[in-house]
Amino acid sequence: MRWSRYPIQTVKETPAEAEVISHKLMLRAGLIRRLAAGIYTWTPFGLRSLRKVEQIIREEMDRAGALEVLMPAVQPAELWQESGRWEQYGPELLRLKDRHQRDFVIGPTHEEVITDLARRELKSYRQLPVNFYQIQVKFRDEIRPRFGVMRGREFIMKDAYSFHASPECLQQGYDIMREAYVRMFTRMGLEFRPVKADTGSIGGTASEEFQVLADSGEDAIAVSDGPDNYAANLELAPALPPTQSRPAPSIALKKVATPNRKTIQEVSEYLKVPAQQTLKILLVQGTETRVVALALRGDHELNLIKAQKLPGIAQPITLATAEQISEATGCESGYLGPVGLTCPLYADHAALALADFVCGANEIDHHLTGVNWGRDVAEPTPADLRNVVDGDPSPGGAGHLRVRRGIEVGHIFQLGCKYSEAMQASVLDDSGKPVTMFMGCYGIGVTRIVAAAIEQNHDAAGIIWPRALAPFTVVVVPLNAGKSAAVRDQAEKLYQALEATGIEVLLDDRDARPGVKFADAELLGIPHRVVISERGLDAGTIEYRHRAAETNENWPLDEALPRLQSLLNQSEKTSS
RNA sequence: CGGGAUGUAGCUCAGCCUGGUAGAGCACUACGUUCGGGACGUAGGAGUCGGAGGUUCAAAUCCUCUCAUCCCGACCA
Numbered sequence: 001m002r003w004s005r006y007p008i009q010t011v012k013e014t015p016a017e018a019e020v021i022s023h024k025l026m027l028r029a030g031l032i033r034r035l036a037a038g039i040y041t042w043t044p045f046g047l048r049s050l051r052k053v054e055q056i057i058r059e060e061m062d063r064a065g066a067l068e069v070l071m072p073a074v075q076p077a078e079l080w081q082e083s084g085r086w087e088q089y090g091p092e093l094l095r096l097k098d099r100h101q102r103d104f105v106i107g108p109t110h111e112e113v114i115t116d117l118a119r120r121e122l123k124s125y126r127q128l129p130v131n132f133y134q135i136q137v138k139f140r141d142e143i144r145p146r147f148g149v150m151r152g153r154e155f156i157m158k159d160a161y162s163f164h165a166s167p168e169c170l171q172q173g174y175d176i177m178r179e180a181y182v183r184m185f186t187r188m189g190l191e192f193r194p195v196k197a198d199t200g201s202i203g204g205t206a207s208e209e210f211q212v213l214a215d216s217g218e219d220a221i222a223v224s225d226g227p228d229n230y231a232a233n234l235e236l237a238p239a240l241p242p243t244q245s246r247p248a249p250s251i252a253l254k255k256v257a258t259p260n261r262k263t264i265q266e267v268s269e270y271l272k273v274p275a276q277q278t279l280k281i282l283l284v285q286g287t288e289t290r291v292v293a294l295a296l297r298g299d300h301e302l303n304l305i306k307a308q309k310l311p312g313i314a315q316p317i318t319l320a321t322a323e324q325i326s327e328a329t330g331c332e333s334g335y336l337g338p339v340g341l342t343c344p345l346y347a348d349h350a351a352l353a354l355a356d357f358v359c360g361a362n363e364i365d366h367h368l369t370g371v372n373w374g375r376d377v378a379e380p381t382p383a384d385l386r387n388v389v390d391g392d393p394s395p396g397g398a399g400h401l402r403v404r405r406g407i408e409v410g411h412i413f414q415l416g417c418k419y420s421e422a423m424q425a426s427v428l429d430d431s432g433k434p435v436t437m438f439m440g441c442y443g444i445g446v447t448r449i450v451a452a453a454i455e456q457n458h459d460a461a462g463i464i465w466p467r468a469l470a471p472f473t474v475v476v477v478p479l480n481a482g483k484s485a486a487v488r489d490q491a492e493k494l495y496q497a498l499e500a501t502g503i504e505v506l507l508d509d510r511d512a513r514p515g516v517k518f519a520d521a522e523l524l525g526i527p528h529r530v531v532i533s534e535r536g537l538d539a540g541t542i543e544y545r546h547r548a549a550e551t552n553e554n555w556p557l558d559e560a561l562p563r564l565q566s567l568l569n570q571s572e573k574t575s576s
Numbered sequence: 577c578g579g580g581a582u583g584u585a586g587c588u589c590a591g592c593c594u595g596g597u598a599g600a601g602c603a604c605u606a607c608g609u610u611c612g613g614g615a616c617g618u619a620g621g622a623g624u625c626g627g628a629g630g631u632u633c634a635a636a637u638c639c640u641c642u643c644a645u646c647c648c649g650a651c652c653a
Contacts, residue, residue, distance in 0.1 A: 009586095009587095009603070010614095011587060011588090011602085011603080012587090012588090012602070012603095012614065013587060013588045013589095013601095013602070014588085015587070015588080016582090016587090016588070016589090016645095016646075017645075017646060019646085019647080036644095036645095037644085037645070037646095090651090090652090092651085092652065140652080140653085142651090142652070143577080143650085143651055143652075144647095144649095144651085144652095146646085146647090151652095151653095197653095198653095209653090218653095219653090408653065411653070443653090445653090479611080479612060480611055480612085482611090483611080512614090513610085513611055513612090513613085513614075513615065514611070514612045514613065515611090515612075515613035515614050515615080516613085516614050516615095517612095517613090517614095518612080518613050518614085519613065519614045520614085522613095523614095531612080533612070535612075543612095
């Protein structure tokens with residue numbers, strides 16, 4: 001491609017709307033343009049990278065034996081009513097009516113459509129297992145789209161659905177997909193981790209997310225630094241109970257005035273006690289009782305997902321209202337404590353390991369010090385209630401956890417029979433009896449991957465594409481071609497020779513100053529750059545530089561093509 | 577949905593407080609000079625000041641409503 005034929009401009013100034021680096025660079029390099037909140041146009045350069053991602057996914061899905069389909073973006077409401085998600089999904093589901101006032105949705109996902117296809121087409125266990133996938137546009141009307149294509153409302157997703165006659169077969173299919181995902185993300189040159197995950201609203205049993213490690217990621221994940229390779233979403237990572245037993249009480253219970261000190265931080269500063277020696281109580285709505293109390297060490301955070309799974313707690317988990325708190329304790333949040341509480345009480349393992357701790361007195365402007373389980377309060381029910389923190393022992397058994405940020409680019413689930421049961425998708429087994437099919441579902445955020453790759457690969461000058469995702473492999477930059485016919489001719493010659501060998505090459509034939517061309521080439525992040533100048537040609541050389549390199553190399557002019565070719569062959573093998 | 581902020585040229589923003597001829601830089605067009613790290617000069621094109629209503633002799637500026645966008649939170653995967 002000739003740069004002079006590409007009409008989208010790069011920009012020096014960072015657009016005000018962009019916050020994260022990938023969004024800034026994608027706008028500045030002209031890869032995307034915003035049309036509405038969370039809705040973007042992909043320009044020719046950006047689309048090339050997007051297609052690279054899609055192609056890798058397609059190749060690995062095909063290799064894993066999946067069959068590509070293309071389902072409609074617009075789906076009839078009936079299917080969603082049948083699965084129950086018409087009611088469940090909420091305002092994130094974009095609903096619309098056709099001219100006959102019939103209800104439709106713009107698909108945020110395709111479980112219903114694929115299950116409908118499966119129940120019509122699949123009649124016998126002999127047709128199983130089968131895995132259908134598509135690469136297609138989805139729409140989720142996010143409350144708050146942000147970070148460009150990282151959390152857009154309209155986005156491209158690869159979604160796959162597998163059908164099996166038994167749970168064992170589902171497990172096998174799941175394992176095959178897991179391997180395929182590892183291959184894909186490795187080929188894309190991403191630093192990623194498969195992590196254990198919650199199944200969320202999609203439902204099902206086993207589930208793993210593929211997280212690209214990046215500080216700007218929206219997910220917190222707990223990764224072991226030890227040889228056990230443990231990694232889980234923070235929501236799910238268990239906090240192991242402390243190994244040492246609780247110290248014996250050593251001081252007396254005492255009520256102290258803590259006027260206007262409500263937060264753990266305020267109380268611990270005021271009483272000069274470390275936050276680790278304090279205890280906090282959170283009240284949530286219950287099923288058997290109005291409220292249920294949860295006790296945590298002062299410096300720990302409540303994990304909603306874990307708490308929600310405890311008996312007696314309302315789903316979805318909801319914090320008690322100010323009225324409920326007052327009714328249950330006669331007090332207000334900020335001064336709650338376990339002493340004298342009448343509602344059911346769960347205590348986190350770490351909270352239970354405390355002795356002589358500080359907590360609220362259930363009386364406004366007062367706290368208790370020297371509180372001890374067993375002595376001052378009945379022993380509560382122990383539970384894992386908190387988010388793990390840096391340094392916690394790894395549940396994998398070897399090493400310690402580090403909390404890191406990740407961008408979720410893939411998520412695989414063993415759905416089981418949730419949809420196949422609701423929509424009566426069954427096949428006949430070898431004895432002629434109908435069996436409900438077991439399903440797996442496997443998603444990849446295609447558009448998001450482009451942003452994730454940039455988050456992980458950039459510098460002050462711009463994008464540094466992993467080779468497999470670069471919109472072009474080589475950029476040829478003639479300097480002052482307007483003045484020098486030799487420069488023009490040699491650049492043209494090299495460009496055509498590269499094209500002829502199938503290398504994706506961009507010729508910067510714009511009538512621009514050298515500084516502009518260098519800056520744009522770096523912003524756009526093309527891995528290999530060849531500069532052709534009068535100065536170099538006089539010496540019989542061209543100049544080569546890798547985007548990630550610090551210095552230039554001078555190559556003899558006639559070696560440019562063969563050396564580039566061997567370089568690219570090499571990097572193809574190492575995928576870098 | 578709660579809290580905060582912003583809408584002025586394609587982009588980044590000034591002007592608003594204290595009402596009185598709509599501005600700058602980048603980008604764009606033409607010409608000239610320049611040409612290895614985002615050049616310079618001259619000339620030029622480009623704006624219903626988000627929209628509606630109100631106050632006023634006069635509104636980008638003050639008031640009311642509305643729409644949109646961004647940030648924080650809750651929400652979602």
